[in-house]
Amino acid sequence: GxxxxxxxxxxxxxxxxxxxxxxxxxxxxxxxxPWYKQELGKRPQLIIDIRSNVGEKKDQRxxxxxxxxxxxFSLHITETQPEDSAxxxxxxxxxxxxxxxxxxxxxxxLSVKP
Amino acid sequence: EAQVTQNPRYLITVxxxxxxxxxxxxxxxxxxxxxxxxxxxxxxxxxxxMNVEVTDKGDVPEGYKVSRxxxxxxxxxxxxxxPNQTSLYFCASSSRQAFFVNTxxxxxxxxxxxxx
Numbered sequence: 001g002x003x004x005x006x007x008x009x010x011x012x013x014x015x016x017x018x019x020x021x022x023x024x025x026x027x028x029x030x031x032x033x034p035w036y037k038q039e040l041g042k043r044p045q046l047i048i049d050i051r052s053n054v055g056e057k058k059d060q061r062x063x064x065x066x067x068x069x070x071x072x073f074s075l076h077i078t079e080t081q082p083e084d085s086a087x088x089x090x091x092x093x094x095x096x097x098x099x100x101x102x103x104x105x106x107x108x109x110l111s112v113k114p
Numbered sequence: 115e116a117q118v119t120q121n122p123r124y125l126i127t128v129x130x131x132x133x134x135x136x137x138x139x140x141x142x143x144x145x146x147x148x149x150x151x152x153x154x155x156x157x158x159x160x161x162x163x164m165n166v167e168v169t170d171k172g173d174v175p176e177g178y179k180v181s182r183x184x185x186x187x188x189x190x191x192x193x194x195x196x197p198n199q200t201s202l203y204f205c206a207s208s209s210r211q212a213f214f215v216n217t218x219x220x221x222x223x224x225x226x227x228x229x230x
Contacts, residue, residue, distance in 0.1 A: 043221040101147055106156035
């Protein structure tokens with residue numbers, strides 16, 4: 001089955017700096033790669049996703065890149081703000097295939113210092 | 115309002131006493147899953163379902179049961195809870211309708227279970 005590795009487990013940056021979180025996956029059939037943000041005491045919520053037919057996607061200060069050959073994808077947050085502090089999870093799925101389930105990485109706790 | 119509803123939000127129980135955590139979604143989603151969240155271990159999948167009467171084990175299914183008799187409901191059953199099942203549980207649902215849209219997984223509010 002799919003296995004997703006996520007690094008780093010914790011990340012501390014100064015407000016205004018950039019943050020990068022990296023994930024690798026094992027199943028070459030995976031074709032959907034979302035990122036979820038979980039604030040303290042709340043449920044995970046989707047912030048951005050990318051499908052296997054594109055290499056990069058951007059939404060304001062957030063971008064995700066995908067390298068299918070190397071089987072890794074990354075989340076980039078620019079101009080970080082204190083409200084970006086949260087736990088971020090990457091995930092991978094073979095969407096529409098025999099398994100429609102999401103497999104998550106272990107998460108990255110991002111702290112943005114004012 | 116589109117939502118996934120879990121009940122209860124908090125539960126303290128004793129070892130061996132059967133319990134059920136309910137999950138219901140109103141978005142007509144095909145996929146539903148249960149995850150447990152433990153510090154340092156992220157979100158680990160317990161069971162998932164691709165549609166009515168179709169369920170399969172995730173990474174950590176031992177000690178849990180599920181059923182999918184109706185599309186909207188996906189209850190998680192602990193027949194004989196043990197302290198190592200103390201955790202935060204999330205139900206999630208997503209659509210299989212189209213790959214390029216509607217793929218977001220929506221999570222319930224979470225159920226914090228303590229087994230003593």
